[in-house]
Amino acid sequence: MSRVAVLMGGRSLERQVSLKSGARAEDALERLGHEVLPIDAGPDLVERLSTLAPDVAFIALHGRDGEDGTVQELLDVLGIPYTGSRVSACISCADKVLAKHVLRDRGIPTPDWHAFSETAFRELGAAQALPAIEERLAFPLVVKPAGQGSALGIKFARTAADVPMALVSAFSYDRKVLLERYVPGRDLAVSVLEDADGEPRALPIVEAVPNEEDFYDFEARYEIGRTRFVCPAELDDELTGRASELAVAAYRALGCEGFARIDLMLHADGGELDVLEANVVPGLTETSLLPQAAEAAGISFDALIARVLELALNRA
Ligand SMILES: Nc1ncnc2c1ncn2[C@@H]1O[C@H](COP(=O)(O)OP(=O)(O)O)[C@@H](O)[C@H]1O
Ligand SMILES: [Mg+2]
Incomplete structure (x- = not known):
């Protein structure tokens, strides 16, 4: 049993999603028997963390501050262990340009x-x-x-x-x-989760399939009902293997830890794969891709949260 601070909300544009991710992580941690201390990350974050002195912080912040290394740096200063990637991987992944340079330098394909x-x-x-x-x-x-x-x-x-x-x-x-x-093709998300020994493993692949053929409007694609998520994606074993290996290679190249979601494009012609980006704090909501992928691998949401927490505590 640990005292776990769940960091959520924050100032990011993804605040609403983060509040949902955080609430779900909170429920799971309670079911797992931990003492949960929910914190909406604001101007009193450092003060609250210093006063509460949790054993570990579960970071459920998406986007700015929570995914770019800012909060991780503060937790390092305070000596509080935390879930997921450390500062340098967060910085690399939060900047798509920096991430693409790292990938290209390591020979991992990403669109020009x-x-x-x-x-x-x-x-x-x-x-x-x-x-x-x-x-x-x-x-x-x-x-x-x-x-x-x-x-x-x-x-x-x-x-x-x-x-x-x-x-x-x-x-x-x-x-x-x-x-x-622009890569014409299929949109694949490969979630990577480390096993109990800290070995990164690709979970079943999720494909985002647009319901309408409005390929030129990304913002619309993210609206409810305009995109359908298929997990496991309908891919043959060879492609599944290649996409999984590529995602794990990108995960390692970027220095991710614990878990991450790697977004890929599968070229419509020729079957080549390209890495678009890596997300170090993927969504944990009911409709998010990582929990769906874990479920497809037989890992319940609670087991997923337990693993991520255990990896953070082991690292500490
Ligand atoms: N070069 C590209 N070619 C084709 N589609 C792309 C390309 N870049 C992004 N997209 C589409 O836009 C979506 C979001 O892009 P991504 O780079 O993953 O940024 P983010 O998810 O951070 O907004 C992708 O999942 C994909 O559908
Ligand atoms: Mg993306």
Whole structure:
């Protein structure tokens, strides 16, 4: 039995999802017999953690602060063990550009891209380089903010005329954006969970299948009912094996710990795979992909939470 602080909510755009993830983790931890101390991460976070002095923190914060290493750094300072990845992996995964560099350096496939900061446009005339980039990446291309987040700020540009507005939209979320080659194909999510010995294992793959063929509107794809999730994804053994191995390779390359969800694209032609990104604090809600994948592997939600906590305590 441990005293477990469940960190949730926070200031991120994914606050609502985090509150749901946190509430579910809280219930599971109580059923597992732990003393649960729920904390909505705000200005009194450090004070509350210092006063409560929990044995361990269960991080159920998505996006900014909870997934980018900020809260992990504070927990390190306070000497409180925590679930999931440590600071450096959080920093790498929260920045899609940094993550893609790490992956490419390790020979792990990720779609071609070019990334720029706002200052490159404002002070160095980066706009003049757009035609060369567009020629290299071809249309349609994907414009996204470097920072994480549930398809927020992601836009397709079908022609050069769409690029400026797509950039403006992405820059409203982050000071750094990337232009990425569009991969026509299937959207796969591979959750990775470490076994009791700390060995990362891929769980059954989840495919996001759009109900309507509106491939050009990511934001709509995330609306309820517009995307169907299939788990295990209908893939042959060879592809399942390759996608699983690739996800574990990306997990290791980025230095993830405990658990993570790796998003992949399976090319419609040729069956190649590309890694899009890694999420170090995947959703834990009833409709989230990691719990679905765990369930498909015969791991109940409570067992999943127990494992993640145990890994954090073992590390400490
Ligand atoms: N290069 C790409 N080609 C095709 N689809 C993409 C590409 N990048 C992103 N997408 C689509 O957008 C979704 C969200 O992109 P992702 O990079 O995972 O960002 P996030 O999940 O953090 O918003 C993906 O699951 C995929 O459906
Ligand atoms: Mg994603």
